[in-house]
Amino acid sequence: MNHTLRIYMVVPCSEVLGPYKRFIVWVQGCNRRCKGCIARDSWELDGGELLKIDDLVQQILHQDNIEGITVSGGEPFLHQEALCELISKVRKHKDLGVIIYTGMNYEEIKDTDLAKMADIIIDGEYIEELNDDKSLRGSCNQNVICVSDRYCDVIDSLYGHNGRKVEFIPNDGRFDMIGIPSKSVTDTFIK
Numbered sequence: 398m399n400h401t402l403r404i405y406m407v408v409p410c411s412e413v414l415g416p417y418k419r420f421i422v423w424v425q426g427c428n429r430r431c432k433g434c435i436a437r438d439s440w441e442l443d444g445g446e447l448l449k450i451d452d453l454v455q456q457i458l459h460q461d462n463i464e465g466i467t468v469s470g471g472e473p474f475l476h477q478e479a480l481c482e483l484i485s486k487v488r489k490h491k492d493l494g495v496i497i498y499t500g501m502n503y504e505e506i507k508d509t510d511l512a513k514m515a516d517i518i519i520d521g522e523y524i525e526e527l528n529d530d531k532s533l534r535g536s537c538n539q540n541v542i543c544v545s546d547r548y549c550d551v552i553d554s555l556y557g558h559n560g561r562k563v564e565f566i567p568n569d570g571r572f573d574m575i576g577i578p579s580k581s582v583t584d585t586f587i588k
C-alpha cells in the first residue's frame with residue numbers, strides 16, 4: 398500500500414500543539430467553514446499538495462528529536478484511510494504519540510480505526526463566541542480526550558490554562574504562524 402495524503406502544510410518540529418516536540422501535519426480540506434477559523438487556506442478539498450505517504454513517513458522518521466505527531470487541518474477525518482496508513486507505517490519503526498485535532502464530535506468518530514490510533518483527540522468545531530483564550534484548544538466547547546494513557550500525566554499542565562503559545566515558521570519569504578493564537582495575537586496578525 399502506498400497511498401497519497403492531501404496536505405495543507407507540515408512542520409517538522411514544533412512545541413505548540415501538544416506536549417514535547419512534535420511533527421505537525423495539517424491535512425487539506427474542511428467543509429465546516431467555522432466563523433473565525435485561522436486555517437481558511439486549508440478548506441478547499443482539492444487544494445494543498447498531494448504527498449506520497451511513504452515520503453511523509455520518511456520525513457517523520459528522519460526527525461529524530463520528536464516525541465510524536467500532531468494531525469490538524471483541515472479535517473483529519475476526511476483522510477482516515479491515508480492517516481491510518483501513515484501512522485501504522487511510522488509506528489512500525491518508532492513509538493510516536495499521536496494527537497488529532499478534529500471538528501467532529503468524539504461520539505461520532507470514537508469507533509473509527511483512526512480515532513483508536515490516537516493518544517489524544519481534541520474534538521469539536523471552533524465556535525468563535527466560545528473562545529476563552531485557554532491553551533491547547535480554540536473554544537471551550539472542544540474537549541481534550543485522552544484516548545490512551547500516554548499523556549495522562551502531562552496533559553493537565555498543558556490544557557485549559559491561560560497563556561496560549563504560537564510559533565512563527567519561515568516559509569518562502571514569509572512567516573507562517575502555527576499553534577492556537579490568543580485573541581490578541583489573532584487581532585494583531587490575522588484579522
Ligand code: SF4
Pocket residue numbers: 427428429430431434435436437439470471472499500522523
Ligand atoms: S473545523 Fe477547524 S479547519 Fe475546519 S473550518 Fe472549523 S476551525 Fe477551520
